Amino acid sequence: MQKAKKREKIFQSVKEPKREHLIPLLQEIQESEGYISPEAVKALGQFLRLPASKIYGVATFYNQFRFKPIGKYHIQVCRGTACHVKGSSSVMQTLAHEFHLKPGETTRDGLFSLEVVACLGACGLAPVVSINGEFYANMTGPKLVTLLRKLQRKETQNN
Structure with missing residues (x-):
């Protein structure tokens, strides 16, 4: 639940959700949570009105994004x-x-x-x-x- 609240706070920083916000939002989510979880992809998709496949398509193109938690x-x-x-x-x-x-x-x-x-x-x-x-x-x-x-x-x- 804590992560969901952090995500909402990140989303609130965007005045008008647009596709152009996808990469900066992915970066902020990863910075906050340590990786991009399936729950984060779903929430981001709902926020930006994009299917999960589009989000994964963009995120997997860049090697900076992780989809599994990393170690300490x-x-x-x-x-x-x-x-x-x-x-x-x-x-x-x-x-x-x-x-x-x-x-x-x-x-x-x-x-x-x-x-x-x-x-x-x-x-x-x-x-x-x-x-x-x-x-x-x-x-x-x-x-x-x-x-x-x-x-x-x-x-x-x-x-």
Whole structure:
């Protein structure tokens, strides 16, 4: 119910619902809820008088939109040329082996989610990993495991 109230508040910011508001509203909903849920698509469709198929058609065209909740720690691994050459594939292999985490997935405990991105724009720091928007340079598989284990311990202590 809380999400529905937040959505209504977002919708109230639009004076006259038009199709041109679709992308900005999708962005605001995702910012508020963390992802685009089926309920959000339905509510947005009713608000803009658009079928869900149109909303999904637009939202799936852009890779910025997510349709599943992400983990508390959103890991983005850069696969740009510099990062690829400097070993980002081994970072990905380590995540798959140590955390059973593949691109687009979230760990069972909801702690980590993984997204592969084309470029994080930090080529001089390659390979780069971003966790919740904080960049980690010259990343290796073992360095990432150490960092993620530290985050796991922190969460265990907090709960």
